[in-house]
Every structure is written in structure tokens, then in C-alpha cells.
Amino acid sequence: MNRYFLLLLFPLLLSANLTFAVNHNKEVALLESFDIDPSFIYDPVMNKMRNKKTAIYKNKHFFKAMDKAYIFIPAIKRILAENDIPAEFLYLAMAESNFSTRAYSKKRASGLWQFMPRTGKQYGLKIDKYVDERRDLVKSTEAAAKYLSHLHKRFGKWYLAAIAYNCGGGRLSKAIKKAKSDELSVLLNSKKRYIPSESRFYIRKIIALAMVGQDEQYLMNSEYEHLLNRANAYSISTVQLSSGESLRRVSKIVGIPLKELKKLNRHLKYDFVPPYEKAYDIYIPYVKLNEFKRNYRPEPIRNIYKIHVVRSGDNLSKIGKKYGVSYRVIMDFNKLKHSRLRLKQKLVIPIDSRKKFKTISTRHYYMVKRGDTLESISKAHKVSVTNLKLQNHLKSSLIKIGDRLKINE
Known part of the structure; x- marks a missing residue:
């Protein structure tokens, strides 16, 4: 009976051992892709984090983030490959932003790869009133690849490039000099504190995320099985x-x-x-x-946006407030070199067509200034003197400085 039971159990044990061996080999390969010694697989802090992360991320959070990024993960992996950067650096982006292109930190870092404004501009990303290319999923990844390549060239190992991405190259150089070693096990010494605690956490987090992301057995038995084919799908x-x-x-x-x-x-x-x-x-x-x-x-x-005809009393600030657009945007769209406007000048206003705006009233008031006459005012506003008199109930052409005249164009 026992022999029969063992015969039934043997395939299950064999399958479990094979699965363990496959997973172990994948984990070792993952560590080697970061130039990390395979013995790091037994790092107690990383394993504690990994087990905790496995519990957390298997509770949908991890795979929901992967699912939302499903359409552009292949593009990220392609850019990394083109720049000879290990595919596992995909999880650096997850550690930085949870794969959110609109992620924004208190320190003003933004986008998928959490570039600071200065670093982003240094690597060719435009940041102005129209665009913030730190949120551009392709251009920001290309910039991150250049930055990581630079860090790898400087430090010689991928795990050092990842740490420098987090704490800065200068900070890492000082840590290596102080520790007299660039070995990961030395730099991660929590008592010596060669690198910041955030960075000690950071490199372990990337490895833990990558290991969870490679858990094919879980994926195959979940609603997220389609993530296994993401490289060939969308x-x-x-x-x-x-x-x-x-x-x-x-x-x-x-x-x-x-x-x-x-x-x-x-x-x-x-x-x-x-x-x-x-x-x-x-x-x-x-x-x-x-x-x-x-x-x-x-x-x-002009076939897409609102055309505004400049009228008396208009200025760029007033027009901008009316349509909910910065006056600088109006200047750029219309290639204006200064803010002065002329009557009946046509301005292209880039607005959301769904927004409803009040019709611009043609009724205006004019404050009489020194030197004004009814004739000069009528010429400036292309309204007859008779019309002005009728609108303002004037019996003569006499007007005083400060008079408020109604003008219907």
C-alpha cells in the first residue's frame, strides 16, 4: 500500500523539485544580470522583504500595476535592450513610480523614471508650459537608459548604477571610498551606513519586485495569465x-x-x-x-480652436481668463512678440471645445480722456457720431473728461 502511495506521490515530488530548480536558476540569473553574487539570494533582509512583498503584491496590487502598464511595457523593454541595459531594470521603473507616467514626488521628481527637472533637461527632456517629457513614456525611458548607461560606465557594475540612480553618483563615490570596497554586501552594512537607508532598501526592493514578477506559476493560475505574453501582444x-x-x-x-x-x-x-x-x-x-x-x-x-476677435477693453490676461488658458499660451500660438493688441485682431485660442463660454457682448463703455471728441471716438470705434449721441442721450457734441460713453459696434 505504502509502495503504491509513493508511486503516486513521486511525480508530484519530481514536479515540485523541477519547479524549485527552475525558479532558483531564474533567480540566480536575475541576480547575475545586476552583477550581484548569487549568494545574495540568501540575504535575510531581502528575503524578508520579498516574502512580505509577495504577500502584498499577490493581493492584486503588483499585478494591477503591471496590467495598467501592459500596453507600453514592451516599448520599455525594447528601449532598454537597444541600450544594452538588462531587461530587469524594468522593475527599477516600478520601484520609482509603480509604472505611473504621472507619478510626482514632493521633491518635484516626475514620471515613470522619476526624473528631477534638472536631470531631465540634462538628458534632453523638454519641460515647459506645453509639455513635461518626464511623463513621456518613450522619451523618458530613452533618457533613463542614457543615464543608467552613464552610471554603469562610471561604476562598472549594474547594481552600483541602480544605487547611484537612487542616491546620486557623488554620494555613492564617497560611500565606496569610505568603505574601501564596492561590494554590495559591504555597502549594505546597516551599522556602517555607507549608503543611505533608502538606497539599501531600494536595491533590495528592485530585486524583490523582479522575483515576484518572474513568478510564472502564480501568473498561470491567476486572472493575470495574459501578462506572460505581454512581450508579443500589445x-x-x-x-x-x-x-x-x-x-x-x-x-x-x-x-x-x-x-x-x-x-x-x-x-x-x-x-x-x-x-x-x-x-x-x-x-x-x-x-x-x-x-x-x-x-x-x-x-x-483655426478649424480646431476658438477664434477670438479683439474688441475695445480686451487684453491678453482678460482673454486668457475668459477661456481658461495662460496668456503666454495665447502669445505663443499667435506668434506675438509683445502683448499689445489691436482692434479686430484675430487670435487663435486653444481651448477644449466641450467648454461653454458666454457670447462676447458687443456692448462696451468708453471712458473719455483728455483730447477726446465725439468725432475721434466715433472714428476709433467705427461708430457714427449720431449713433453715439443716440446711445448716450446727448443733445450736443460736448463731452467731459471722465464721461462714460456706451458704444454699440
């Missing part, structure tokens, strides 16, 4: 839009909800691309690329 395409083009129009052309299109283009601060570029990159799902190529044709901005 992806994004880069397309170029003309100056000032609206995302709303593109969403209609390619048949994708505006909300989904905005998620892929968090780097745009408005619902349009910058007016200072002849062509600007945005991202659409790859499956929509042919539809975009067939149907997209650039249109003049």
Missing part, C-alpha cells in the same frame, strides 16, 4: 502631429477613447501638441496605426 506606435493639433480630433480619427489616448500621452499638459513644433510625437496603440495613416490629414489650427 504595443504602441509613435506618430507625428502638426503644430497645435488636438488629441480630441485624433481620438475620433483612429477610433480610440480620448481618455485612453491621454493615458498614453501624459506628457502633454493640454489637449493639443505644442505650437512651436512643426511636428510633434504622440503615441497610439499599434493596432490603430494603419487607421491613422489612412485617415489623418493635418488641418489648420
